Amino acid sequence: MDSRVIRRYNAYYHGWCLAFGEHEVTYDEGKEINWLFGEDRMGLALAPRLRKLLFRELLGQHDKIPELTISDDAIKFKSRPYPLPDESTRAGMQYFKKFLLGGDDVHMFLSSHFCYPAGTRIVTFARKKPLGIMYKEMQPMKLNIE
Numbered sequence: 001m002d003s004r005v006i007r008r009y010n011a012y013y014h015g016w017c018l019a020f021g022e023h024e025v026t027y028d029e030g031k032e033i034n035w036l037f038g039e040d041r042m043g044l045a046l047a048p049r050l051r052k053l054l055f056r057e058l059l060g061q062h063d064k065i066p067e068l069t070i071s072d073d074a075i076k077f078k079s080r081p082y083p084l085p086d087e088s089t090r091a092g093m094q095y096f097k098k099f100l101l102g103g104d105d106v107h108m109f110l111s112s113h114f115c116y117p118a119g120t121r122i123v124t125f126a127r128k129k130p131l132g133i134m135y136k137e138m139q140p141m142k143l144n145i146e
Contacts, residue, residue, distance in 0.1 A: 002145040004100055006125070009109040009135035010059060016134055020111040020122050027116060032085060035092030036113075041126035042099050045116060053082070058123055058141070059110065065139055070097065071146035097145055099125065109135055 011017055023038035032050050036043040046054060057066060057077045069076040073090055074083050084090045100106060104127045111124040129137075 002101060004106060004143045004145070006141045006143050007105060007107045007129065008059060008138050008141055009107060009130050010138050011110065011135055017110045017112050017121065018124075018130055018134060020113040020124060023113075029117070031089065033089050033092070035089075035095070036122060037095065040128060041124055042096060043111065043122035043124040045120055045122050050082070051121070054123070055121075058108065059138075061138065065142055067142045067144065069144040069146060096125075100143065100145060102127075105129075108141065 020036060020043055021038050021041065023036045023041075023043075026036075027034045027045065032047040034045040036045060054075075054077070057068065060066075067077070070093065072093060074081040076082070084093060107126050107129045109124055109126075109130045110121045112121055116122075129135075
């Protein structure tokens with residue numbers, strides 16, 4: 001098992017976020033996880049049920065460093081697995097794992113994009129840190145990759 005430390009950022013003001021930028025559009029409102037792939041970033045646009053589950057884990061304040069485990073067929077946090085529901089979601093996970101193991105620092109923050117439904121927030125993983133004028137760094141997250 002490999003592990004990475006992910007640097008996490010929160011916007012200074014609730015609701016503020018950067019635009020995700022150019023990417024391959026494969027969005028399907030019927031899916032719980034939509035993978036977005038850009039040049040130096042990738043993102044997860046989550047259905048409302050998953051958003052409630054994961055936002056607190058991924059971007060909330062915690063007493064100790066939060067830990068997330070990803071595998072070919074599941075995302076696990078606090079020992080609770082969320083099985084990946086279909087083949088396209090599992091294929092996205094393969095690409096995500098390659099991105100994470102790319103060697104550079106990985107930064108996580110929320111972004112948005114105008115072509116998705118209003119209120120959609122994208123959990124973004126990027127090689128470059130977000131603008132310091134909009135985001136403040138918080139405690140990191142440990143990500144285990146199985």
